Amino acid sequence: MQKTVEKFSVLYLQILMGNGECDEKDMPYLSKRQIQEIYFFMVLARKLDERMLNLQRQGRIGTFAPSKGQEASSVGSAYALEPKDWIIPSFREIGGLLVRGMPIDQYLLYYAGDERGSNLPKGINIFPTSIPVGTQPAHAVGFAIAARMKKENLVVITYFGDGGTSEGDFHEAMNFAGIFFAPVVFICQNNQYAISVPRSKQTRASTIAQKAISYGFPGIQVDGNDVFAVYKATLDAVKRARDGNGPTFIECVTYRLGDHTTADDASKYRQQKEVDEWSKKDPILRLRKYLENMKMWSAKEEDALLKDIAEKIESAVKSMENKEPPCVDDMFKFMYEKMPWYLQEQLSSLKERTSEGE
């Protein structure tokens, strides 16, 4: 005897078309003010990215991972959270972090090589950046289970890329999330490349979203350059999680328009033609078209927005550069709650040398 014991399908969601027209049937409720706010965060993320590239080239900050082209995925998803919810990020989600209140100067400070950038004020529910790819989804699962134990009805979103889904830790995190029904939303920013390795070489699977099915929870694929689709999918996933219905996996199909990091040169491994094609699908242009079509936006408002953003960024750059330098004590002080004798010794010998040198 043979019979089919399981079948599955994967939904794809797109709401906002390339021409700025919108599929009203799936359109989530968003007020005019909210849509304008989403647009603000996307442009802020883009402008900050551009400014940071510039600062990096001038040697004023260090290496970072640009997020140009992925603003809809991170802003749209983070916008679906409530204040008490948490983000456990990777390193290419500045849009989402801004939505969640990331102070720009602290973000810059971190990439200028200062750990104080990760010591965010209480109330900003963002976990520190995790650089080892695919390791942080497990933290999200633990975080979410702990919060549930403490009867705090919150949801944790964690971000990673298509490359991250090839890591073993990602699969262990998904498996744990499924088994423990953790209130987690997994957001995969499938930006088509893990440095130089294309999506086709990460997995034979036709979608990344379908990986969720093998862990017993839903996976959905969305147009990651469509902020409404990302928002809607995340809103549904957050509700599921908050209602006690477990995790969801969202694959945002997007594209990294910039290099992997400021130390990378993407022209070595991909064609300009491909980049040009994706540039036409730019998530910010698409939302702008929508706003204009709906008569929600004017050239005057655009000018005011750009001016406001430029001021915010410049004031943050100033604040970052005016920050007093860190002291060497900080290198030792946070290793343990109480500094052990050998660190005290090492710190004093370092300080002695420094004072001799003066």
Next chain:
Amino acid sequence: MVSALNQALFCEMELDENIVVLGEDVGIDGGVFRVTEGLWQRFGSERIIDTPLGESGIVGVAIGMAAYGLRPVVEIQFSGFSYPAFDQLISHASRLRNRSRGRFSCPLVVRTPYGGGVRALEHHSESMEALYAHVPGLKVVIPSGPYDAKGLLSSAIRDPDPVIFYEPKRVYRAIKEEVPEKAYTIPIGEAKVIQNGNDVTIISWGAMIRECKEAIDKIDASAELIDIRTLKPLDFKTILNSVKKTGRVVIVHEAPRTGGFGAEIASLIAEHGLLHLEAPIMRVTGFDTIFPLAKLEKSYLPDERITAGIKKVLEF
């Protein structure tokens, strides 16, 4: 030692509802060595969590829990299977406090049985404590007997930072000691002088303490035996005081020799106590080989080599 560890978990879990235990078979089965026996029945499956296989996942999830304010105690069934979780420990657990400049911390305990002498399968006999001791941000604790095991585990659970708690499975059931029923702690970072002596200082930890005692009984000299109990932070003061008195040192561990923690202790003695030494520092250790299967394990583990080592140092 198994029941002392079990008691520590019971006592601490009664005192602090934020403590959770996670691992493979820690629930209804009570752990393959029975260290978590009865906990599931008492505290339920929300706090005693049987996990799927996946050491990295277990530790990764525990890190998230710890960051949120729980106090997870992870059991890795055998230390030889802890390596998949090494990335989570070295890349995250040890760094969270520093990375966030104190906003987050990681009060996590990873308990795991280590060491040879039980005629086990491959991967079930190693002593890799030096790997963990090398990682900034971790603490490494190894008890040698039941009384210490209970007090040290309680301290590890109450510690605000991540602790690797290595349990010498060879003496899990081999040593009997009086253990108070109530909770008590033994400070992390304090060595214990097990036996006072004037002629030679023997420094060891874990299962090798018992072997050292036997070796001392076979020699005609006054030996001081120090159980360091914590590799990191090491109580070097106790070691140095003893070295000043005896001038002769033998360090014993079953872990491989090269880069073993004995080398660190020897360096510290050389740096701070060279002029007190009457003889070269002697290390009696496991070999730089793969830990053998049952038929050769007696040849691997320090036994009469300890006596020989002590004699050599005394006769120098």
